[in-house]
Amino acid sequence: MRSIRYLVEFGLAGLLWMVGANIFAANTSDETAIRASVMGFQEAWDHHDMKAMADVFTEDANLINVLGTRWQGRADIVKALGVYHRVMFQNEEIHFGDLTIRMITPDVAVAVAVQTGSGEMVLPDGHREKTPSGSQLDTFVVVKRDGVWKVTHIHNTIVNQEAQQFDPIKSNWNGEIPK
Amino acid sequence: MKLHGYQIGVIVIGLFPMSVLNAQTLSKPDEMAIRTIVMAVPEALNQKDMKMYADLFADDADWINVVGMHWRGKAAVVKAHEVYLKTIFRDGGMSTRDMTIRAVTPAVAIAVVIQDDKGGGILPDGSKAPPGSGRLTYVLVKRGGKWKITHGHNTVIDPNAQPFDPINSNWNGEIPK
Numbered sequence: 363m364r365s366i367r368y369l370v371e372f373g374l375a376g377l378l379w380m381v382g383a384n385i386f387a388a389n390t391s392d393e394t395a396i397r398a399s400v401m402g403f404q405e406a407w408d409h410h411d412m413k414a415m416a417d418v419f420t421e422d423a424n425l426i427n428v429l430g431t432r433w434q435g436r437a438d439i440v441k442a443l444g445v446y447h448r449v450m451f452q453n454e455e456i457h458f459g460d461l462t463i464r465m466i467t468p469d470v471a472v473a474v475a476v477q478t479g480s481g482e483m484v485l486p487d488g489h490r491e492k493t494p495s496g497s498q499l500d501t502f503v504v505v506k507r508d509g510v511w512k513v514t515h516i517h518n519t520i521v522n523q524e525a526q527q528f529d530p531i532k533s534n535w536n537g538e539i540p541k
Numbered sequence: 542m543k544l545h546g547y548q549i550g551v552i553v554i555g556l557f558p559m560s561v562l563n564a565q566t567l568s569k570p571d572e573m574a575i576r577t578i579v580m581a582v583p584e585a586l587n588q589k590d591m592k593m594y595a596d597l598f599a600d601d602a603d604w605i606n607v608v609g610m611h612w613r614g615k616a617a618v619v620k621a622h623e624v625y626l627k628t629i630f631r632d633g634g635m636s637t638r639d640m641t642i643r644a645v646t647p648a649v650a651i652a653v654v655i656q657d658d659k660g661g662g663i664l665p666d667g668s669k670a671p672p673g674s675g676r677l678t679y680v681l682v683k684r685g686g687k688w689k690i691t692h693g694h695n696t697v698i699d700p701n702a703q704p705f706d707p708i709n710s711n712w713n714g715e716i717p718k
Contacts, residue, residue, distance in 0.1 A: 422565070422643065424653065430676040430698030431706045432653065434641075438708045445707035445714035464601065466682050470649040472603065472692045474611065486705040488717035499609045501694045503680055505645050515651050517678040517694040521609030528665035529610045530624035531617045537624040540667040 395511040396463050396471045396504045403502075403513065408455045410447045416440045420505060420514040428498060428518045454481040454493050458500070471511075473502040477518070497521045567644045574688045575642050575681050579652045582679075582690075583635035589626050595619045599682060599689035607675055607697045618693075629670055634659035637677075650688075652679040655698070674698045 399418060406415035419436040426432045433439045458475040465471050477500050479493040503515035528535050567575070578597050585594035595615060604618040605611050612618045622630070640654045653676065660672035680692035705712050 424643070424651070426653070426676050426678060426694075426696060428696060429702035430674075430696045431703060431709070432676060433708050442707040448714060449716050464603070466601070466680065466691050467646065467648050470645055470682075472680060474603070474605070484716060486712070486716055497609075499605050499611055499694075501605060501678065501692065503645065503649075503651060503692075505649075514645055515678065515680075517605075517676075517696065519605055519607060519609050519694065519696045525608035525665075526610065530621040531612050532610070535665065537627045539628055539663055539665060 392465075392471075392506070392511070393463055395506075396473060397461065399504055399511045399513055400461060400473050400475060400502050401458060403516070404456055404458050407443075407447075407451070410452060412440050412444045412447065415443055418513050420507065420512045423512075423514045424516070426517040428520045450484050450486070452484075454479055454483050469506040471504045473504060475500045475502065476521075494520075496523060565644045565646065567642065567647070567650060571647075571650070571683070571688065572642055575650050575652055576640065578681065578688055578690060579640060579654060579679050580637055582693075583637050583656060586622065586626070586630050587633035587635055589630075589633075591619055591623050591626075594622065597690055599684065599691040602690055603692050605694040607695045628665055629662040631663055632659075632661045634661060648683045650681045652681065653677065654679070656695070 402414065402418045406412070406418060416436060419439060421436050423436050423439060424432065424434050425439045425442075431442075433442050456477055456479045458477055460476040461473060462475075463471050463473045477498040478496075481493050482490055483493055484490050498518050498520050501515070501517040502513050504511050505514045527533050530537060581593065581597055585591070585597065598615045598618060600615050602615045602618055603611065603613050604621070606621075610621070612621050635656060635658050637654045637656050640652055642650055642652045644650050656675045656677050658670070658673055658675070660670050662670040664670050675695045675697050677696075678692070678694045679690050681688050682691045704710050707714055
């Protein structure tokens, strides 16, 4: 009888260990939550809502934008985006399409989104221009802490359409260079 | 209810990994291993050693380069860079600096670096590559006790834009009317 009790209690310990170690694979609800956290960035941007923007990120989050500028920590990210949204992006919207999510561990996912934009932007020199019609590739690292998925890293790059003809994987270009 | 010693032990064993795995810290050996891998990326390309390069990546690795090409899987990442050894990376000359490493979980870390390229390689259109710097994100994962890169993303640092960084410059967001 005692051996059964030991067995049950060690089984419980094992279960606790598994929960602690997050060894369960991502399920549909995780994917839904990851997608929601990424889309939360888009919604916060489109509403120019920096309170909602802050809620997207972990406190230790980083963001690297398309110009290679880096902000470290949620406070700096929200402050910087707040400055840009006061004027520069106040009439711009972004749209995430083609979002792919890859679980690298049960509690960390890498999501890549194709970002397009619409509306107009104001540059720091005061010039207004239509939001470029091209796209960006956005990396999101999303982490589950205390049961909640939050974005902990973003890195963005503008897709140079001219360059895509020289993609060694997706084009027929074989590395040959004109003499 | 009075708990026996072995029952407390069972609970402690159960709770142990929860606390350990939720701490965002890296051991010195983990940090050293990550640093070594990240530093080896430009080194492998400079030496045109694609076996060494491939060994730095997890099988499921992705890479997004400075012009927004996205390669999925180690084989594609290695093949693409190998083709560019004949062009952009032909003359070597890449180096890494200003590395920061941050633990996302004990098994996942993000390293951010600046990579300088002295230029001189050939662009696919036949023109010479200018010198420049990129900001790189490396996502590394520890599987089977070994750290590997599972995601890389590179963006050219635009020096003309940095004076308008609301955090790292003196610009206060004022825009001429």
